[in-house]
Amino acid sequence: MPPQRDSDPDGSLLEFDEVTVEEYMTTDVDTVAPDAWVTDVVDRLKEGSQYSGFPVVDDDRTLLGYVGAIDLLERPGDESVATVMSRDPVVVRPEMTVKNAARVILRTGHQFLPVVDGERTLLGTFSNGDAVRSGIERTTPTKVQSTREMLERSHDATVDVSERGVSVDALVPTQREVYADELEGRKYELQHELAEPLIVVSSGSERFLVDGHHRAMAARQLGIERTLAYVLTVPEGDVGELGFRKVARVAGLESLADIDVNDYLQHPLIEKTDPTQEG
Incomplete structure (x- = not known):
């Protein structure tokens, strides 16, 4: 029964510790270039970005840093993102378990974490919302199975x-x-x-x-x-x-x-x- 990603090949439910970031990360990510102006980033944040900042990537989507609202405080609008960004953001790998990634989010207080491969290519982001969603999608099938068994047994x-x-x-x-x-x-x-x-x-x-x-x-x-x-x-x-x-x-x-x-x-x-x- 759905969702299929919660099951291994023989149909049994995977342990929660085995569910990976790759299965729940968001791949459609807003980013900025290092040569963008501070004023441009401020305007994008005002337009209603889902988060309070952006990963900074080059033309090959290599993660160079992160620029958040706090980095922009009292900075001239004509400065480049490269001069104000945080250059060593906390990241996670796609093979990391959801459980461990959620712990990192809790401990760092970040809303989301960039997901990168071994070459630091940005693959997506993993947010506190993704962590919640992963738990939801694993809990619901258990309720469904219980209801199904009750109906089949009763009727x-x-x-x-x-x-x-x-x-x-x-x-x-x-x-x-x-x-x-x-x-x-x-x-x-x-x-x-x-x-x-x-x-x-x-x-x-x-x-x-x-x-x-x-x-x-x-x-x-x-x-x-x-x-x-x-x-x-x-x-x-x-x-x-x-x-x-x-x-x-x-x-x-x-x-x-x-x-x-x-x-x-x-x-x-x-x-x-x-x-x-x-x-």
């Missing part, structure tokens, strides 16, 4: 699994309530491509949302029409009423619009204080 049927986009509005929830503060966190994850896929059970024309109600509601609030999901398909007609169908029916749930958003911070029993008022 004596073969359940197919695929990874694909699903229509958010077509999902039938199996949970009555979500929490407003957690929705904000899921929105951030969706906007930064850190959210794990939903888990959906498909039976006939119905799509039951099994895992990811906060993610689905966050997508709905953001106006995202389709989102990635692991879809477990139960053969129509071969089984009786699914437990998920019964849960939704008993709870009166037909769409995400039926889910209650619990903003417990607005609860009348929670006392609010005004920090501008002295007690």
Whole structure:
């Protein structure tokens, strides 16, 4: 079952210690040349760079250094990047494990690390977001497998699994309530491509949302029409009423619009204080 990169040739899950930076690094990297002007780099940062700086490379993409916002403070705009860049940035190799690269990020406090080969050719970058994503993509298949085994055991049927986009509005929830503060966190994850896929059970024309109600509601609030999901398909007609169908029916749930958003911070029993008022 997907994702294939999490499995070795005999189909068993790889140990997390074996997952490498190469599998999760970002290869589309913004860089600057050493002869670029400081003012040009400042303008690019103002335009909204994902990170607060750039790797500095030559025409052959050899890593020469790194220039960050802190390197540009109080520097004349007509100076070259070569005169202000850090010349010995912390780097990682593609064969390094994700676990060890994440430790380097934690210890150095960097947002991302350049990934280079033995010739210091820039291959990509590995960020704290990539580290989070690697953990997400290894956790979700375990949840999927557990759900699949439960369905096959309960209904004596073969359940197919695929990874694909699903229509958010077509999902039938199996949970009555979500929490407003957690929705904000899921929105951030969706906007930064850190959210794990939903888990959906498909039976006939119905799509039951099994895992990811906060993610689905966050997508709905953001106006995202389709989102990635692991879809477990139960053969129509071969089984009786699914437990998920019964849960939704008993709870009166037909769409995400039926889910209650619990903003417990607005609860009348929670006392609010005004920090501008002295007690």
